[in-house]
Amino acid sequence: MKKLILTAASLLAVVAAMAQGTVDFRNGGITFATIADRLVRDVDGSALVGANFRAQLYFEPGLDNPAIEQSVRTITNNPVSFRATSPTNALAGTWQAGGVRTLQGVQIGESATLQVRVWDSVLGTTYEAALAALAGGASGKIGKSVAFNFTVPAAGSPPNLYYMENMRGFNVVPEPSVILLGAIGAAVLLLRRRKS
Numbered sequence: 001m002k003k004l005i006l007t008a009a010s011l012l013a014v015v016a017a018m019a020q021g022t023v024d025f026r027n028g029g030i031t032f033a034t035i036a037d038r039l040v041r042d043v044d045g046s047a048l049v050g051a052n053f054r055a056q057l058y059f060e061p062g063l064d065n066p067a068i069e070q071s072v073r074t075i076t077n078n079p080v081s082f083r084a085t086s087p088t089n090a091l092a093g094t095w096q097a098g099g100v101r102t103l104q105g106v107q108i109g110e111s112a113t114l115q116v117r118v119w120d121s122v123l124g125t126t127y128e129a130a131l132a133a134l135a136g137g138a139s140g141k142i143g144k145s146v147a148f149n150f151t152v153p154a155a156g157s158p159p160n161l162y163y164m165e166n167m168r169g170f171n172v173v174p175e176p177s178v179i180l181l182g183a184i185g186a187a188v189l190l191l192r193r194r195k196s
Helices: 002-018 066-070 127-135 178-195
Strands: 020-024 053-061 100-107 111-120 141-144 148-151
Touching (some): 066 111, 100 111, 111 127, 127 141
Antiparallel strands (some): 020 100, 111 148
């Protein structure tokens, strides 16, 4: 009887795992149905290159979920590196093959809000670590896409239905440290006081 219960539980776990939604985590090297800029760009507008830059996918269940901005719900796969190529190369601004990612808790036919976050790995191994390093005065670049919606297609759908069609390109920026922001705020207050 124990074997039967364990087998049934294992089978249910496999079925539940297979019913999870998946998305193809790529922004280039494939043919999207819609024409749109999906490249990640450097501060100067050129396509981002360099294996030191990482991209990670974040998600929250539901359409237009504002919780995505505070999300720590990352995909369990490791972040992927950008290509170490020339900014004029056709694949510049894209990360290396991200592959299929599982959206835990989002079932087939359900929707999720997705966001891509990019950072310089010199700042840390995760986006959050990079953000903390910048807040501590380190210098580097980070960026994130505008949140976008994705609906998980039915099993067996054509591969292009798993693409991140709604993702749009964005720039990485050098984030000012908290100290720098405080200094700018103090300067603004001082100028306003002098005008009064």
